Amino acid sequence: MEAAPALNRMLGSSQREALALAALARESAAAGVEQRVMHLRLSAIPSNHNRLHHQRLLREALLPLLRPTRARLYDLPSGDLVAVSPPPGEHLDLVRAVMQKLLDGEGEGAAIAQELRLPQQAAALLAVVESALGMGAEHWPAAAMPGGAEAAGAQPQAADILAAEAALAQADLSVHHRWQTICLLVDGGPGPQPLWREQRLPAADLEAALLPGQSLHATPWLRRRLRARLDKRALAQWARPEELRGFSPSGLPLLPASLGEEEFLRLDAALPSAMRPQLTLGFSLPDILADPQAFAMAMRFARLRGYGTALDDLDAGLLPMLPEDNFGLGTLKLRFSAALLALDGPGRAALEAALPAERARVVLTGADEPIAIGWGWERGITRFQGRVIEQSLSPP
Amino acid sequence: MPAGGQAAPAPRRSAALSEALRRCQTDGSAGLMVGWAEWPQMAASLLEDVAQATAGLVWRPRQGGFWLLGTTAGAARDTLALFESMGWPARLLLFPADIAVLEAALAGDAAPSALPAAATPGLIGIEERAEGMPAGTGQSLATIWRWQAGSPKLLAQRWMVEAEALPTPPGRDWAGHAHGLLASRLLEQAARLGWPAARKHKWPLLLDMPWMPPPRSLPAPPPGVWPGGCGHALVLPLPAAAEAGAWAALAAAHGWQLAWAGLTPALAHLATPQRLPGRLFFAEYNPLVASAAWPAPECLVLQGGEGREALDFAAKHGSSLCSRVC
Numbered sequence: 001m002e003a004a005p006a007l008n009r010m011l012g013s014s015q016r017e018a019l020a021l022a023a024l025a026r027e028s029a030a031a032g033v034e035q036r037v038m039h040l041r042l043s044a045i046p047s048n049h050n051r052l053h054h055q056r057l058l059r060e061a062l063l064p065l066l067r068p069t070r071a072r073l074y075d076l077p078s079g080d081l082v083a084v085s086p087p088p089g090e091h092l093d094l095v096r097a098v099m100q101k102l103l104d105g106e107g108e109g110a111a112i113a114q115e116l117r118l119p120q121q122a123a124a125l126l127a128v129v130e131s132a133l134g135m136g137a138e139h140w141p142a143a144a145m146p147g148g149a150e151a152a153g154a155q156p157q158a159a160d161i162l163a164a165e166a167a168l169a170q171a172d173l174s175v176h177h178r179w180q181t182i183c184l185l186v187d188g189g190p191g192p193q194p195l196w197r198e199q200r201l202p203a204a205d206l207e208a209a210l211l212p213g214q215s216l217h218a219t220p221w222l223r224r225r226l227r228a229r230l231d232k233r234a235l236a237q238w239a240r241p242e243e244l245r246g247f248s249p250s251g252l253p254l255l256p257a258s259l260g261e262e263e264f265l266r267l268d269a270a271l272p273s274a275m276r277p278q279l280t281l282g283f284s285l286p287d288i289l290a291d292p293q294a295f296a297m298a299m300r301f302a303r304l305r306g307y308g309t310a311l312d313d314l315d316a317g318l319l320p321m322l323p324e325d326n327f328g329l330g331t332l333k334l335r336f337s338a339a340l341l342a343l344d345g346p347g348r349a350a351l352e353a354a355l356p357a358e359r360a361r362v363v364l365t366g367a368d369e370p371i372a373i374g375w376g377w378e379r380g381i382t383r384f385q386g387r388v389i390e391q392s393l394s395p396p
Numbered sequence: 397m398p399a400g401g402q403a404a405p406a407p408r409r410s411a412a413l414s415e416a417l418r419r420c421q422t423d424g425s426a427g428l429m430v431g432w433a434e435w436p437q438m439a440a441s442l443l444e445d446v447a448q449a450t451a452g453l454v455w456r457p458r459q460g461g462f463w464l465l466g467t468t469a470g471a472a473r474d475t476l477a478l479f480e481s482m483g484w485p486a487r488l489l490l491f492p493a494d495i496a497v498l499e500a501a502l503a504g505d506a507a508p509s510a511l512p513a514a515a516t517p518g519l520i521g522i523e524e525r526a527e528g529m530p531a532g533t534g535q536s537l538a539t540i541w542r543w544q545a546g547s548p549k550l551l552a553q554r555w556m557v558e559a560e561a562l563p564t565p566p567g568r569d570w571a572g573h574a575h576g577l578l579a580s581r582l583l584e585q586a587a588r589l590g591w592p593a594a595r596k597h598k599w600p601l602l603l604d605m606p607w608m609p610p611p612r613s614l615p616a617p618p619p620g621v622w623p624g625g626c627g628h629a630l631v632l633p634l635p636a637a638a639e640a641g642a643w644a645a646l647a648a649a650h651g652w653q654l655a656w657a658g659l660t661p662a663l664a665h666l667a668t669p670q671r672l673p674g675r676l677f678f679a680e681y682n683p684l685v686a687s688a689a690w691p692a693p694e695c696l697v698l699q700g701g702e703g704r705e706a707l708d709f710a711a712k713h714g715s716s717l718c719s720r721v722c
Contacts, residue, residue, distance in 0.1 A: 158519040158573060218608050220635070221572035228569070257568065260435030269441065290607075290635040291568045292660045297435055300482050318638060321672065323665045 014077040019374045021074040021082055022129045022341055029122035029345060036089040037116040038096065039128055040081040044112055055079070061098055076132035082125075084118075126341045129371075153215030161222050164210040165229045173233050176201055181393055182251065182363055182385045187377040192392050195383065196280065198251035201230055224290065228255050235263035239270050247275055253282040253312045256298035257291055268305060276305050280331060282312030288327060299328055313365065316340055317347075319354040332356055333363045336372040336386070352379060409502070416453040416465040420491040420498055426472035427452075427489040428464040429497070430479060436462075439484060446475050457505040463498070519570065526562055526577035534561035534578040537592050540602065540626075540676070540697055542716040543707075552626055552676075554602040554718060555582055555592055575633070576606035587615040600628045602655055602676070607633040610642040614650040626675050627653045634658035637672055644673035659696075661688035668692040678718060681706040690715075 028035050040062070042055060062081070063073070071085035071092070085092055092115070099113040116125050156164075178200050183192035207216055207226065216223040231254050237243060238252070258264055259281070271279065281302055288295045288311075302309050310331035311322075317339065319332075326332050332355075343351065356362060360383070364376040367386030376384060409417075419425050433439035443454045443464045452467035464475060472488055479486040489497060526534070540552040557578040564570035582604055585591075595601060600622055617628035630652045636643060637656065647654050655676035659667045661684040667677035668691040679685055681698040686709050690696050693713035698706050710717050 157523045158570070159521065162519060219573070219576070220607050220609075221569045221576055225567075225569040225573075260438045262437050265437055265441040269445075284638075286635045286638040289637055289658070289663070290572065290633075292634075292658075292662050293434070294568065296662055297438075297482065301438060304478065304481070315638065317641060321637070321640070321666065 014075050017074045018076050018129050018132050019371055021076070021084075022126055022371065023374075023378075024072075024084065025118060025122045025125045025129070026341075026348075028118040032119055034087055035118035036085050036087055036092055037118060037121075037125055038083040038085075038092045039114045039116060039125075040083070040095070040099065041112045041114065042081060043079040058099075058102060061102060062095055076129070078132035080128070080132060082128070129341070153211075153213055153217075155219055156211050156214040156216060156222060158222070160211055160214060161225050164226055167210060168226075168229045168233055171233060172237075173201060173206075173230070174237055176206060177234070177237075178202060180385050181389060182383055183389045183393070184382055185373060185384050185389070186382050192384070192389050194393065196249035196251055196278070198253070198280075198282075198385070199234065200253060201234060203227065203230065206230065220286070220290075224255065224287070228258060228261075231255055231258040232261055232263045235261070235267055239263065239267040241270075244270055247271070247278070249278040249280075251280040251282055251308075251310065253284070255287050255291075255294075256283050257294040259298040259301055260294070273306065276307050278308070280308035280310050282310040282331075282333065283329065284312045285314055285318060285322075295327070303328075310363075316351060320350045322354065326356065331361055331363060333365050333385070334381075336364050336366040336368075336375065340375060341371070355379060355381075409506075412453055413455055413465075416455070417498070417502070419466045421495055423466075423491070424469075425452075425466045425491050426469040427467060427491065427494075427498070428472050428475050428479070429487045429489055429501075430462040430464075430484060431486075432461065433479075433482075433484040439479070439482075442478065443475070446471050457501055459501075459504060463501070465498070519565065522562065522564065522574065523577060526574070526581065529561065529581075532592075534558050535582060535592070536720050537594050538699075538718050538720045540716050540718050542714065543711040550599060551716060552600040552602055552629075553595060554604070554631065555595075556602075556604045556631070556718075556720075557582065572607065572633070576608070579604045579606035583615070589615075589618075591618050600626055602629045602631050603652075604631045604657070605633070605636075607636050610639055610646045614646060614652065617651050629653040629655040629674070629676065631655045631657050631676075631678065632674075634663070634666075637666065640672055655697075661685055664688040664690050667696055669695065676716070681709075685709070 024035075027033070042058060045058075059081075071083045071089065074082040074084070076082060083092060083095060096113040096115070116128075118125065179197050180200065181192075181194045181197045183194050185192045207223070210226070216226065234252070235254075235258065254264075268276075281298070283295060283298065299309065308331065309329045310333050311326050311329040312333050313335050314322075314333060316334045316337070319334065340351075359380040362381050363383040363385055364372060364381050365385045367373055367376070367384040367388050370388055372386060373384060373388060376382070420427065428443070430439055430443070439462055440454060440456070443462055446452060446464060446467060447454050450467040450471045452471075453465045455463040455465055457463070464472065467475075469490060472490075476486050476488050487497075491498075534557065536556055536558050538554040538556050539550060540554055541548045541550045543549070557575050559571060559575045559578065562574040562578055564574045583606070586603060591601070595618070597618075597620060600620065601618055603617075614630075621627065628651065630643075630647055632643060632654060634656055635658075640654075644654055654672075654674035655678065656667070656672055656674050657678040659677045659679040661679075666672055667679070669675060670691070675695060676697050677692075677695050678697045678699055680700040681703075683705065685698065686705060690713070693715050696713070696715040697718050698710055698715055699718035706717065709715065
């Protein structure tokens with residue numbers, strides 16, 4: 001992938017190399033091109049052999065073996081090296097032998113030099129890249145993992161939710177609001193251009209504060225109930241005159257049924273009609289499916305009043321499940337995850353076929369690592385939301 | 397009047413309402429009567445907008461509904477179209493011709509009425525109530541069948557939740573929570589191999605599931621394998637579709653297939669194995685079901701409607717029906 005100036009500013013050289021290696025893995029898988037890969041896990045060398053001068057010695061020993069060959073060497077952010085060579089690539093065997101010799105005393109050489117084959121093990125190589133970029137399994141949303149890790153804590157009961165609702169009734173949540181900016185970031189273009197900002201409440205933190213020692217993980221209906229109350233509190237704040245005075249293009253994730261609540265209707269009445277299109281109401285897929293009637297009603301009202309609408313926080317793997325019109329929602333907010341890098345050919349093709357042709361409708365959220373930007377650009381996506389964007393907008 | 401109810405005093409007519417009535421009697425003003433709206437506050441808000449713009453008034457009688465009075469005929473017609481687009485039935489009123497309709501409503505509002513007795517079921521302790529329900533309550537066994545060559549062909553049985561056994565105050569989430577509590581009981585019974593006594597062993601069993609994240613393990617289905625056909629299946633509420641892949645893998649690992657409950661005409665496109673991993677898709681029958689485009693009607697199972705229309709639709713499209721038997 002050709003790194004563009006805007007991305008280059010955000011990436012270190014080893015991150016760029018990791019991106020290039022991920023692209024090579026995907027290309028190899030797509031084209032069925034065979035490659036031998038030697039992953040030198042220098043980061044796993046025992047600490048007594050992993051001082052800076054040890055690393056320099058290892059590299060000095062290894063690089064001459066690779067330079068005269070057709071092998072390509074990638075220096076990953078984790079400190080690991082990955083050598084990729086077309087077969088037969090005997091020099092990779094030599095590299096392994098050198099590693100074993102250098103680390104003989106530790107008996108670690110074989111484990112530290114691991115061989116992979118492309119295209120068969122492209123997913124494993126992508127996992128190496130993800131791990132090097134700090135996007136290992138811990139970055140997966142727990143619920144998306146088969147047999148998902150269940151959060152610790154007792155299940156709350158309806159009475160607990162009622163008590164939490166009462167506690168929330170008069171709470172000022174303004175200190176908890178978190179804003180993120182959705183930016184236009186074009187490959188080869190200037191830096192991120194803010195389009196609108198979006199307000200979210202840190203739901204997990206608030207749940208933990210309201211229901212200490214309990215977890216709503218296994219009771220999604222109760223979680224929705226609490227979220228409905230959080231929506232009402234957030235909306236009450238939005239309708240304040242001082243908030244409306246400084247109104248700028250914004251996004252607000254809501255339950256569809258929240259549009260029928262007094263708090264939303266007060267905001268609706270207070271917003272001048274010219275401003276309504278600047279407010280994008282986001283609905284998530286589980287919320288749409290949990291209450292399709294409310295969603296239908298919310299969409300009719302949103303259209304009637306001219307609000308923007310978005311399908312919020314969609315796991316990209318679910319995109320092929322959606323209707324072509326994405327339920328009539330204007331913007332598609334697709335959540336980036338490491339799993340996207342490991343999609344096989346058919347999975348990738350299905351996802352790309354399901355993306356709206358008009359890519360300006362797509363926002364890639366969860367862009368917490370530069371690799372997400374690269375993944376988006378490869379698919380023509382130029383709108384992003386996430387930590388990378390926030391960092392690039394922050395004053396140095 | 398319900399037992400324990402008491403007569404409510406008739407409300408005094410406000411000056412604004414009296415003035416609106418006078419205008420309706422004497423001027424050529426117009427109005428709108430909205431008997432019911434799914435989201436009453438939204439309906440009221442929309443009517444208030446029109447009233448403010450046209451010097452009209454929104455009246456909310458005690459019997460329910462909304463009246464827009466003293467507006468212009470054009471505004472009333474536009475508002476009627478708007479309400480129809482929202483799916484809320486409304487009636488255009490052109491005064492003075494329709495004054496009798498308004499006067500009858502005002503007279504009804506002035507008459508003493510009974511306050512409903514407070515009978516909202518409580519939420520506190522609902523979990524204990526669900527747990528303490530006698531075995532067999534809050535659940536039933538239904539038959540899944542379809543017409544084949546003019547005769548009913550039985551396909552499977554469904555061990556399903558009877559949500560009305562655990563009443564809740566209005567609200568989708570409370571109803572969902574109650575369903576979840578009852579479905580969790582079924583799952584616990586299944587884990588103890590406590591299958592319903594009336595189960596027929598020659599048919600697959602479908603098991604209603606709560607909406608929850610995919611757990612680490614599942615109980616094994618009852619014995620019996622039906623190669624190539626509908627097998628034992630977990631009936632998942634539709635919002636679980638956001639984790640469809642994980643559910644499919646988990647179910648398959650434990651010998652279950654998947655089925656989905658809660659399909660509506662607006663979500664008809666999902667009711668196909670091409671979109672969701674499953675062979676059966678349950679939808680409550682209503683006339684809109686018949687007018688929707690179902691991508692795989694042979695996978696559709698209609699429930700809650702065994703009238704002529706549902707039977708005809710099922711026979712015509714090869715859909716199945718879900719009928720309670722006990």
